[in-house]
Amino acid sequence: MEKLYPDLSGNATGVSSAAIPGTRRKFAWLTLMGSLLFILLVLDIALGSVRIPVADVVRILIGSDNGTDHLAWYKIIHSLRIPKAFTAVLAGAALSVSGLQMQTLFRNPLAGPSALGITSGASLGVAVLMLGSGSMASVYAIRQLGIGGSWLIVLASFGGSALVMAFVTSIAWRVRDNVVLLIVGLLLSNLILALVSIWQYFSEPEQIQDFLLWTFGSLSGVSRQQLPILVVVVLAGLAVTFLSSKHLNLLLLGEHYAASMGLSIQQTKLRVIGSTSLLAGAVTGFCGPIGFVGIAVPHLCRALLNTSDHRFLIPACCLVGANSMLACDIVAQLPGYHTTLPINAVTAALGCPVVIAVVLRRRHVNNPGV
Amino acid sequence: MTDTAVLRTSALTIGYRQNGKTVSVCQGLDLALHKKQFVCLLGANGAGKSTLLRTLSGVLPPLGGNVYVEGTDIGQMSKAALAHKVSLVLTDTVQAGNLSVYTVLTLGRYPYSGWLGMLNATDRAIIRDAAEATGIQAFLDKNIHELSDGERQKVMIARALVQDTPVIILDEPTAHLDLPNRVTIVRLLRNLVQRTGKSVLLSTHELDLALQAADRVWLMMPNQSMLCGTPEDLILDGTFEAAFRREGFEFNRATGTFQVHTPEPGKTIHLSGEVQEVFWTGRALQREGYLLTERNDCPTRVYAGMYNGTAGWTLRHHDSTCMFNTVAGLLEHLQQKHND
Numbered sequence: 001m002e003k004l005y006p007d008l009s010g011n012a013t014g015v016s017s018a019a020i021p022g023t024r025r026k027f028a029w030l031t032l033m034g035s036l037l038f039i040l041l042v043l044d045i046a047l048g049s050v051r052i053p054v055a056d057v058v059r060i061l062i063g064s065d066n067g068t069d070h071l072a073w074y075k076i077i078h079s080l081r082i083p084k085a086f087t088a089v090l091a092g093a094a095l096s097v098s099g100l101q102m103q104t105l106f107r108n109p110l111a112g113p114s115a116l117g118i119t120s121g122a123s124l125g126v127a128v129l130m131l132g133s134g135s136m137a138s139v140y141a142i143r144q145l146g147i148g149g150s151w152l153i154v155l156a157s158f159g160g161s162a163l164v165m166a167f168v169t170s171i172a173w174r175v176r177d178n179v180v181l182l183i184v185g186l187l188l189s190n191l192i193l194a195l196v197s198i199w200q201y202f203s204e205p206e207q208i209q210d211f212l213l214w215t216f217g218s219l220s221g222v223s224r225q226q227l228p229i230l231v232v233v234v235l236a237g238l239a240v241t242f243l244s245s246k247h248l249n250l251l252l253l254g255e256h257y258a259a260s261m262g263l264s265i266q267q268t269k270l271r272v273i274g275s276t277s278l279l280a281g282a283v284t285g286f287c288g289p290i291g292f293v294g295i296a297v298p299h300l301c302r303a304l305l306n307t308s309d310h311r312f313l314i315p316a317c318c319l320v321g322a323n324s325m326l327a328c329d330i331v332a333q334l335p336g337y338h339t340t341l342p343i344n345a346v347t348a349a350l351g352c353p354v355v356i357a358v359v360l361r362r363r364h365v366n367n368p369g370v
Numbered sequence: 371m372t373d374t375a376v377l378r379t380s381a382l383t384i385g386y387r388q389n390g391k392t393v394s395v396c397q398g399l400d401l402a403l404h405k406k407q408f409v410c411l412l413g414a415n416g417a418g419k420s421t422l423l424r425t426l427s428g429v430l431p432p433l434g435g436n437v438y439v440e441g442t443d444i445g446q447m448s449k450a451a452l453a454h455k456v457s458l459v460l461t462d463t464v465q466a467g468n469l470s471v472y473t474v475l476t477l478g479r480y481p482y483s484g485w486l487g488m489l490n491a492t493d494r495a496i497i498r499d500a501a502e503a504t505g506i507q508a509f510l511d512k513n514i515h516e517l518s519d520g521e522r523q524k525v526m527i528a529r530a531l532v533q534d535t536p537v538i539i540l541d542e543p544t545a546h547l548d549l550p551n552r553v554t555i556v557r558l559l560r561n562l563v564q565r566t567g568k569s570v571l572l573s574t575h576e577l578d579l580a581l582q583a584a585d586r587v588w589l590m591m592p593n594q595s596m597l598c599g600t601p602e603d604l605i606l607d608g609t610f611e612a613a614f615r616r617e618g619f620e621f622n623r624a625t626g627t628f629q630v631h632t633p634e635p636g637k638t639i640h641l642s643g644e645v646q647e648v649f650w651t652g653r654a655l656q657r658e659g660y661l662l663t664e665r666n667d668c669p670t671r672v673y674a675g676m677y678n679g680t681a682g683w684t685l686r687h688h689d690s691t692c693m694f695n696t697v698a699g700l701l702e703h704l705q706q707k708h709n710d
Contacts, residue, residue: 022470022511107465246487250477253464260427261480261533262453306513308468311486 026305026312033319037089040326044085047330049338050076079224085326087222090234091287092297092325094279096317097241099294100301101272104248104310106182109359112294113280115182116273117164119291120189120196122284123215125160126153127196130211131203153214154226157285164188165277172269216342217288219329230286237278238318244271245310252308291344292351293328296358297321303358324350375402376440376569377426377456377537383434384418384425394433395421396594403537403571408563410580411573413590419573422590423541426571428452439537453481457530459540463522464514471517471525472510475501478532500531504558520551527555531562538562540572552576556583581605581626589613633661637708640665643674647681654697658704672700 046057052073060070060077098113106115114120129152168188172181200208222230241248247268250258255265283290301316302308328350332341379401385394395418403409413419424430426437428444437444439455447455457478464474476483478500479493489497501507504524509517517525523543530538540559544552556579559570563585574580580587581601589597589604591613597604604610605623614621620629639660641652651674652662673684683694685703694700 243485246480246483246485249469249473249487250480252469253474253477254460254462256429256460257458257464259429259449260453260456260458261477262448262450263480264449302468306468307470307473309470309473 022306026307029305030312030315030319033316033323036323037319037326040323040330041085041089044088044326044330045077045081048076048081048333049340052076080220083222083224083227084220084329086227087219087230087287088325088329089322090230091219091283091290092293092321092323093318094234094237094283094321095290095294096297096301096321096324097238097314098276098279100298100310100313100317101241101248101276102294103298104251105269105272106178108182109299110295111182112291113276114189114289114291114294116168116185116276117189117192118161118277118280119284119289120192121161121164122157122281122289123160123196124164124192125156125158126214127199127211128160129153129156130214131196131199131207151226154285157288158281161277161281161284164192165273165281169270169273172273173266176265178269214288215344217290217344217347219287219325219343221288222286226286230282233278233282237275237282238314240271240275240278242311242314244268244275245314247271248310249308287343289344290347292347292355293321293324296351296355297324299355299358300324303361375404375438376407377401377403377571378438379426379435380438381435382425382432382437384421384430385433386421386430392433394594396590396596397434399435399596401588401596401598403569405536405569406563406567407585408560408570408583409572409586409588410584411571411588411590412575412577412580413573414592417590417592418594419590420541423539423571423573427456427458427539450481453533453535455535456537456539457533457535459523459526459530459538459543461542461545463519463546464526469514470511471506471514472497474514474525475510475529475532478529481533496534497532500528503531503562504528520547520554523547523551523555524558527558536568538568538570540570542573542575544574544576552579559583577628578626591616631656631659634659637661638663638668638670640668640671641674642671644676647674647676651683651697651700654701655704658701660704 042057042061045061046052046054050073056070056073057077060074095113099111102111102113102115103109105111108115168181168185171184175181175184200211203211247258247263250261250263251265251268258268259265280294297317297320298313301313301320304320305312305316307313325347328343328346331350332343332346334340379399382399382401383394383397384399385392385396387393399422411419411422421430425432428437428447428449431445439447439452444452475497476487476489476493479489479497480487483489483493498507501510504527506521506524506528509521509525514522514525527540527543530540538559544555547555556572556576559572560583562568563570572580572584584601586598587601587604589610591597593616597609597613599609605621605626608623611621611623614628621627622629633656637658637660639655639662641648641655641662643651651672655662655672669688671686673686675682675684680695683697683700685692685694685700687707692703694703
């Protein structure tokens with residue numbers, strides 16, 4: 001076949017037909033992460049405050065024990081640990097992928113899923129519910145149903161996030177400059193949190209305590225009825241993001257080059273905001289605000305895979321995010337002890353050193369493409 | 371009406387909006403870029419080169435008039451369709467550090483590739499050819515941030531080649547590069563035009579390279595007018611000189627360069643000798659502030675010639691004669707004499 005471009009530079013040497021170099025290594029790496037996921041999943045289910053022998057765990061999982069022998073253990077595993085483990089997987093994947101998108105869109109290595117105010121919107125909604133409602137009836141209702149099991153809290157959280165996202169989207173529609181959008185998002189978050197803290201100032205101790213507990217985040221609050229919804233929403237968000245891999249890759253070249261290749265920047269921006277709302281909004285609604293995973297995992301993946309190609313990074317972030325969340329959950333359970341640590345504390349304690357280590361090893365931190 | 375121009379403007383007015391006000395940079399432009407043509411866009415900083423290029427590539431909407439690419443008004447085209455016709459190379463190097471060179475090239479196929487950026491055999495062949503053409507096949511699997519500036523710009527040019535458009539627009543792509551890289555890139559683009567029939571529109575400050583390489587030159591003057599033509603025509607008919615003299619610069623049509631030095635009063639010298647030695651000695655004397663004259667009755671005369679294979683200079687002032695082996699020696703002597 002005649003070459004489209006003859007040698008123009010005057011120094012042609014033969015070139016091998018190259019598939020994307022290093023692809024095999026990346027696929028191997030992803031397979032490794034997938035295997036690790038299974039291991040951590042089983043570990044997370046096996047460990048907990050109640051000591052259940054591993055053999056029994058496996059038996060219950062594969063279904064050879066229907067609870068006739070150890071009813072309590074069966075219930076614990078099926079009603080508590082399995083939903084919790086799957087929540088951890090979904091939350092880890094969702095938060096990491098939304099963090100990745102935020103970092104690409106804003107070309108800012110410190111951007112995370114909360115950059116556009118989703119978390120603060122959720123806080124606002126939950127604050128309205130827990131602090132604003134002084135009526136004994138609703139407080140009683142929350143107490144009875146438990147923090148996470150309450151649909152009320154989930155809806156309040158979604159409502160607050162949706163409100164803030166609508167505001168931010170209307171700004172994104174009009175403002176072309178992403179830095180402006182980021183600043184608006186961050187300052188809006190701060191404003192809302194200030195309002196919430198004023199509210200807390202005038203609230204009853206029990207209400208403050210309940211709200212505080214919510215802010216610690218919890219993976220155990222998702223009931224078996226709620227889990228399918230989380231699954232559907234998160235999978236939808238992940239699918240939308242993965243299908244936009246090409247567009248996200250183009251954004252890395254800069255908006256001028258991307259536009260010159262036919263990318264509609266506004267459409268892409270809105271798609272990113274939309275899928276981030278789905279992913280981060282769902283997780284925050286069901287689990288409360290969980291931080292650091294969204295910022296740390298994309299950096300970790302970029303460093304380990306040595307690429308900024310979203311077609312690899314998105315699956316990688318899903319896997320590494322899920323693994324990280326499972327690891328944090330295992331640590332938070334303090335297996336053998338009868339207390340658990342709040343998940344937010346563990347993600348911060350594990351996440352920050354990782355980010356610091358990754359950042360110190362690299363020479364260019366100024367943009368998330370590196 | 372058959373339109374042989376690949377890129378054509380009709381009564382184009384370019385400008386931009388700033389703080390709600392419309393700033394017009396140039397009006398009524400009728401320009402044409404033809405197939406297999408290399409055009410250089412020249413102009414002072416702030417003359418509006420970037421604005422023109424952005425308008426021609428569809429990034430900025432025109433304030434008035436139309437831009438036609440292969441006969442179609444770009445205002446009527448979708449961005450995706452335009453991406454099949456016009457590709458861009460910009461000044462600033464890309465900040466996508468962790469992307470491999472190969473991935474950046476694959477991005478150039480975006481207007482043609484599948485929904486996940488899947489490439490077929492044709493796409494891969496084009497990428498391979500573009501990499502060979504620009505000589506970057508050695509660093510296909512390196513990350514962008516590992517390359518030097520010159521190599522990075524070559525990658526961006528290869529990416530534009532991969533996009534396979536009839537028109538390639540480059541906005542000062544060699545601004546941050548050293549001279550060898552500039553020459554390499556201009557040479558590459560020139561070869562590209564000759565051998566593939568694409569059209570290239572390049573904006574640059576490199577007057578020398580532009581005058582050598584361009585088929586046509588578009589010169590944007592600060593008074594919002596535009597001069598177009600073959601470089602040699604513009605020089606020989608005095609257009610260049612006139613245009614620059616208006617702005618206060620002397621363009622020397624013999625050397626194709628701008629006059630940096632103005633002669634000092636009372637310093638006249640007559641220079642003769644071998645062609646090459648006369649050329650360079652003349653420049654040195656002009657730097658010292660001398661006015662070169664043809665008059666034979668000038669009291670100070672220099673002969674620059676070859677003696678036994680090495681260059682030598684003979685200075686005659688009234689009756690005294692001195693000889694020098696180097697230009698430096700000649701200049702030193704003249705300086706001393708002038709100071710006496």
